[in-house]
Amino acid sequence: MSRTVFCAMAGVFALVAATAAIPLGSPAAAVSDSIVIGGQPAHVKDSPWVVALSSRDRFGETRAGQFCGGVVVAPKKVLTAAHCLNREALGVDVGELRDLRVISGRDVLRGTGGQEAPVQAAWSNPGFDPTTNAGDLAVLTLADALPAKSVIPMAESGDAAYEPGTGAVVYGWGDTTGNSDYASSLRSAEVSVLPDSLCRQAYPGGRDGTYDASAMLCAGELLGGHDACQGDSGGPLVARGRLIGLVSWGNGCARVGSPGVYTRISAAIGWMPGGS
Structure with a gap:
């Protein structure tokens, strides 16, 4: 997963x-323009x-x-x-x-x-x-x-960047269509932070995975089409100029009703050696 x-x-x-x-x-057929699914070219000068x-x-x-x-x-x-x-x-x-x-x-x-x-x-x-x-x-x-x-700052617990509906951007060099078409240059996709209740509904347990709001957050679009995919794992999810997530898992790529799930950075801060 x-x-x-x-x-x-x-x-x-x-x-x-x-x-x-x-x-x-x-993966279902993705709504895509041959970029990180549903996305666009990105440049490291803007996201170093x-x-x-x-x-x-x-x-x-x-x-x-x-x-x-x-x-x-x-x-x-x-x-x-x-x-x-x-x-x-x-x-x-x-x-x-x-x-x-x-x-x-x-x-x-x-x-x-x-x-x-x-x-x-x-x-x-x-x-x-x-x-x-x-x-x-x-x-x-x-x-x-x-x-x-x-260096990008990490968003701590309570940061407004985690609020549902906040616009965010995910970056990577991974699959651009869900059909193993990998990018050779950096791409980004705009997504929205989604409510924990919706994420729990999407991943209640079993084959498709279990969403844990204490350790995870999810982002995407309700109708799919914008998402990270294979090869993007570990890459950043950024909102309001701060790091809020790391690409972790999901059911397919850019599917309706199956948003991308990310490691929640506010929780990760506490897991790291020294807490930072």
């Missing part, structure tokens, strides 16, 4: 992993805190090794989804991934410019439940600092 991980990758392992990462429900996670050893050169998204919350700290770093996703323990990097300052994954910062340490929330996706958070510590302008 994870909104997961993989993009178009080279090699047999990559193809098997990509298949395993597709959500349980096959959006980064791509990369391992060419595991996922090949085709998309510069991109397999998930992330967001810069301090010059040496990047948040992403815990499910991006588990063994099922990577094929190895994250500690064995010698070339794990964060690509920043680059719209096009195989373009020039920007910075590829090696990951010095990776922490995954020990409370993460891969069955329910609750607690879906990981923190990467970089070997090299990114520019201070790359």
Whole structure:
């Protein structure tokens, strides 16, 4: 059910992993214009805190090794989804991934410019439940600092950015149609923060997942058509200039009645080492 991980990758392992990462429900035909579903091109100069996670050893050169998204919350700290770093996703323990990097300052994954910062340490929330996706958070510590302008503030509990109806934007390099058509340049989609009651109705438990408002929030459009998809996991959901969520899971992509579910940042602040 994870909104997961993989993009178009080279090699047999990559193809098997990509298949395993597709959500349980096959995506319906998406209302899309070949951008992050229902979205538009985005530029890192306007959103410098959006980064791509990369391992060419595991996922090949085709998309510069991109397999998930992330967001810069301090010059040496990047948040992403815990499910991006588990063994099922990577094929190895994250500690064995010698070339794990964060690509920043680059719209096009195989373009020039920007910075590829090696990951010095990776922490995954020990409370993460891969069955329910609750607690879906990981923190990467970089070997090299990114520019201070790359940092986005995190929205704490009670922030107006979490209010239902608030306009938000989700970013990533993932599937643009729900049919494994992956982007090579950064995309964004405009969505709305949805009421917890609607999210619980969409995901009451069972095959389609269980929504937990203490750890999650959901966003999208009531009629579908605007959403994150495979390959966008760990990427940011931003409202009112603040980080409110990380792409986590959902039933398909851009489906009517199945909004995207995100790790709630106000809860994640408390899960992180040191609480920040």
